[in-house]
Amino acid sequence: MFRLKQELRIPGPVPVPANVLLASARPMINHRGVEFKHKLPQILERLKPVFFTKDTVLALTGSGTAAMEAAVANLVSPGDPVLVLVGGSFGQRWAELCQSYGADLHVVSYPWGTGVDPQAVKEALDLNPDIEVVFATHNESSTAVLNDIESIGEVVKNYPALLVVDAVSSLGGSPLETDSWGIDMVCAASQKCLMTPPGLAFVSVSQRARERMEGVTSPRYYLNLLTYEKMLAKGEPPFTPNLANFFALDEALDMIYEEGLDNMFIRHMLMRDMVRVGMEALELELLVLDKWASPTVTSVRPEGFDVVEFCQRLREQYGLELAGGQGKFTGEIFRIGHMGYATPLDMLTTLAAIECCLGRYGVATAPAGKLWNQWIKEN
Ligand SMILES: Cc1ncc(COP(=O)(O)O)c(C=O)c1O
Incomplete structure (x- = not known):
């Protein structure tokens, strides 16, 4: 296999x-x-x-x-x-x-x-x-x-x-x-x-x-x-x-x-924004308001499905490893890491796998892709 x-x-x-x-x-x-x-x-x-x-x-x-x-x-x-x-x-x-x-x-x-x-x-x-x-x-x-x-x-x-x-x-x-x-x-x-x-x-x-x-x-x-x-x-x-x-x-x-620290910070913010618009497009609730949103990890609190089972399916069927919740958020949230060696393309594949696993197609990657294109135009 x-x-x-x-x-x-x-x-x-x-x-x-x-x-x-x-x-x-x-x-x-x-x-x-x-x-x-x-x-x-x-x-x-x-x-x-x-x-x-x-x-x-x-x-x-x-x-x-x-x-x-x-x-x-x-x-x-x-x-x-x-x-x-x-x-x-x-x-x-x-x-x-x-x-x-x-x-x-x-x-x-x-x-x-x-x-x-x-x-x-x-x-x-x-x-x-x-x-x-x-x-x-x-x-x-x-x-x-x-x-x-x-x-x-x-x-x-x-x-x-x-x-x-x-x-x-x-x-x-x-x-x-x-x-x-x-x-x-x-x-x-x-x-x-x-x-x-x-x-x-x-x-x-x-x-x-x-x-x-x-x-x-x-x-x-x-x-x-x-x-x-x-x-x-x-x-x-x-x-x-x-x-x-x-x-x-x-x-x-x-x-x-080689990348430059400032560019690293900008890349992390772009990935944060891509994940956030993607989750919103999928109507999955973000745990954290924009003003506190982390550039390195995003937490999502979806309603109506079991996050532990969802993360297991993502892992076993798509090869995508997300993190679950910790402490009082165990079983309530999942977390998407976007730090270090991660790229905007990684965000698109992550969003695509999440929407495939949910049975919805193309909704999340479109607004996230638009953000990336806009960033490419400006830089
Ligand atoms: C904010 C923060 N502090 C401390 C730690 C603990 O680090 P370690 O697991 O490397 O001991 C972690 C690990 O995830 C962390 O995210």
């Missing part, structure tokens, strides 16, 4: 370009040898513009959650008052991590499927001015909401608290201006918009974050970012890194710079 070609349209991991995969297949090198001493700082330097920072960017071997845990372990001592913004599974993850490290947890909850209101953050900080760190999510992948981190940064700037942002599913797909928006630490991962296999996590560290890390008493060893910084000064990682992923990332960064 024909082995279906799998179209991976989930919010990460994303399809990896063949040249990036090939780059990861080269023989191992000495991670403390001359070549890697040159490569490691060079790759981290090349990541800085993607992070919109002039400060340090560090890499850990691990998934995005390793970067998040590193942020908490290095910035929070037991009993420290922290504020976590929770409107989905990944905001919830911040809360669980802070709890694990014994923080005095304060939460601003916002409805799943909406973005956090910066005014609510201001009110929480006015009520608890001793908050030391605010943890936010840029792109809440569980709901497909892009939060307005610039406005949150504007608020947090007026208080002594540091601002830490999970940008695991947005870094490279949507601008996050770390330095100018006042973000002290950004967490990211290789397997999303950076179109590299899973296995590398990244954190940016501001001067304020670095100073705070020195005094934090939480136990940490593998995730001690001070060790990573100290070793980086010698061009070395503290532990044996995921070398294959570094080779891959280097190649992916070539592609990112």
Whole structure:
């Protein structure tokens, strides 16, 4: 039987370009040898513009959650008052991590499927001015909401608290201006918009974050970012890194710079808009309003059919892999990933498969195709 070609349209991991995969297949090198001493700082330097920072960017071997845990372990001592913004599974993850490290947890909850209101953050900080760190999510992948981190940064700037942002599913797909928006630490991962296999996590560290890390008493060893910084000064990682992923990332960064960051952001917005007009044409309800719509993932809440069964049929009959809902949206929504190595053509095939599976033809691809044509005309 024909082995279906799998179209991976989930919010990460994303399809990896063949040249990036090939780059990861080269023989191992000495991670403390001359070549890697040159490569490691060079790759981290090349990541800085993607992070919109002039400060340090560090890499850990691990998934995005390793970067998040590193942020908490290095910035929070037991009993420290922290504020976590929770409107989905990944905001919830911040809360669980802070709890694990014994923080005095304060939460601003916002409805799943909406973005956090910066005014609510201001009110929480006015009520608890001793908050030391605010943890936010840029792109809440569980709901497909892009939060307005610039406005949150504007608020947090007026208080002594540091601002830490999970940008695991947005870094490279949507601008996050770390330095100018006042973000002290950004967490990211290789397997999303950076179109590299899973296995590398990244954190940016501001001067304020670095100073705070020195005094934090939480136990940490593998995730001690001070060790990573100290070793980086010698061009070395503290532990044996995921070398294959570094080779891959280097190649992916070539592609990112070839396209240009601004063009990458525009491509992601075009794909978001194509998916949204396509879903509307199919009369499938979008979970998120335009103002919070994520450029990297779209969530759809259809009425009248079983989403789990629908995703299973798409997978088994069409080879299209979408993501289901998480947490309170389990069984209620499906999510279409459009990040990293994804193209407008991928959006048309995704829409076409969805409409075929629904038994409707040509309704969704026409308005999405029009958007693409208009974009081609303008660029
Ligand atoms: C917004 C966000 N944060 C954190 C994570 C966790 O990353 P990982 O699964 O790589 O640990 C994810 C993964 O999907 C995510 O989308």
